Amino acid sequence: MNIRQLEAFRTTMMVGTVNGAADLLGLSQPSVSRLIAELEKELGVTLFNRAAGRLVPTPEGRMIHEQVENTFRAYQRIGELAADVRRLRVGSISIACMPALGITFLPAVMARFCEAHPDVDISLDVQSSTKVEDWIATERIDLGLAEVPYDREDLSVDEFCNVPYYAVMKKGDQLGQKSMLSPADFVGRAFISTTAHYQARPHVDRLFESRDIHRVMRIDTSFSHATCELAALGVGVGFIDPFSVHGYLDRVDVRLVDPCITFRVGLLYPRSRPLSKVGRTFVSFMKECRDRWLAEVAAACRPHV
Template identity: 55%
Template sequence: MNIRQLEAFRATVTAGTVNGAAEMLGTSQSTVSRLIGHLERSLALTLFDRANGRLVPTPEGHLIFEQAEHAYRSYARIQELAADVRQNRVGQIAISCMPALGLGFLPGVIKAFCEKYPGVSVSLEIQSSARVEDWIAAQQTDFGLAELPFSRADVAVDEFCRVPYYAIVPPGHPLAARRELQPLDFDGMPFISMTSVCQVRHHVDQFFDAHGVRRVTHLETSYLQAVCEFVHLGMGVALADPFTVHANFGRVEARVMSPSLDFGVGLLYPRHRPLSKVCRTFITFLREYRDRCFAEVAARCND
């Protein structure tokens, strides 16, 4: 027994004739007759009484028809669901993301994605990069964005981006008059740092130490968004990734650093669990917005 046999049986009961069933299914009468014959033999039941050119369901045929209707509706629902999945009309996406992208950049991407695919639900967990890795390893989320590097065997990593940090200063600050800044420009400056538990803090400290720069670091915080707020308030200068810079256009002035410090982000996902189609579609969407973000920041800093 197969679904084509049930379709032919259902259509014949509904139409009352093999000819009518063939028209409903867009096939030939001989095909319908053959399918019904196969179904009767596979079930070892007579499903129709044949009289005066019409097929009348037997009592057994009526019983089978009731179940065939249920099966057909389930089959139709599967086809509809498959079409919805192909078109990203349904689905769920669970994302775990580091704060630098999760607080400013990613909400805008999710908004645009949900406007295009309103049937998709999205969950966003904002966590430290180390915590993102733990969640991916435990398969508690579909994919994540976290600062590189990572090397766990159970976590697959694709490079999402590797771009330079920008210098950020308050609007009207003397350094804002320059198109490009150097590490020595920060010597003796009040500098807003990340806390020591943040991976980026150590990279920034090593960067300035390597250039012999002594900053005044009396203020630190665990979120780059808060760093930007302190810079906006005139409490110091800092370095920020382009995603955070983009989210703070008009609040801080960003300038290119030369030499620069790289900001690397990985796209993490469980190594032994494939990404769903809707997740792959979102990641393509995400990369398009990433490129747009970088282009807008570069253009703004070169004005």
């Protein structure tokens, strides 16, 4: 039994004659008759009674026709689904992301993506980088954003960004008079530091300790956006990634520091499960938004006149 036999039977049932079915299918009348005869032989069921030159469906033929119609509707649904997939009218993606990119950056990406593809479902979990890695390795999610470096062989990684941390301070702070800062500029300044689980923390501490520079270690915070808020309120200065500070550019000044400390983030995927078209399209939206945000933060590094 094959699809051509079923198609010949179905079309004959629709139009009532073999000649009519042959015209619709672009076949000869003998070809349609042969396909129906082959189907009857394979099924062991008489599908039509032949009387006075006409084909009259048998009760068994009508029952089988009902199932054939279900089959063709299923074929049609497969085609429609494939078209929806191609046009991103259906699908879903699950994402886990470290807080620095999960609080403001990814929601901004999601807003633009959902506007362009309103029928795609998205789930977002904001988690630590370590948990993001674990979830990717166990295929709990489709896509992850986590800070690197890490030592994992059970997931696939593409670089998402490798950019400098910025010094962040209250708008109008005297440090903002310089276009580039050095560690010496922070002598005696109240410093807002990230907690020890941040990968940047030991690098920042070594930057100052190796130069015997004393900061006033006033506040530790485990949340990068809290660093921005505290800096905006004038509590102190800190080092921050460009994604966290982007939404604060109207309230804070940002400056590069030489030597710089880099913020590296990887795009993580399950090793044995490639991204779907929905996932690949979402990544392209992320990269477009990333480039725009990084350019806007870099443009904000202008000294006070």
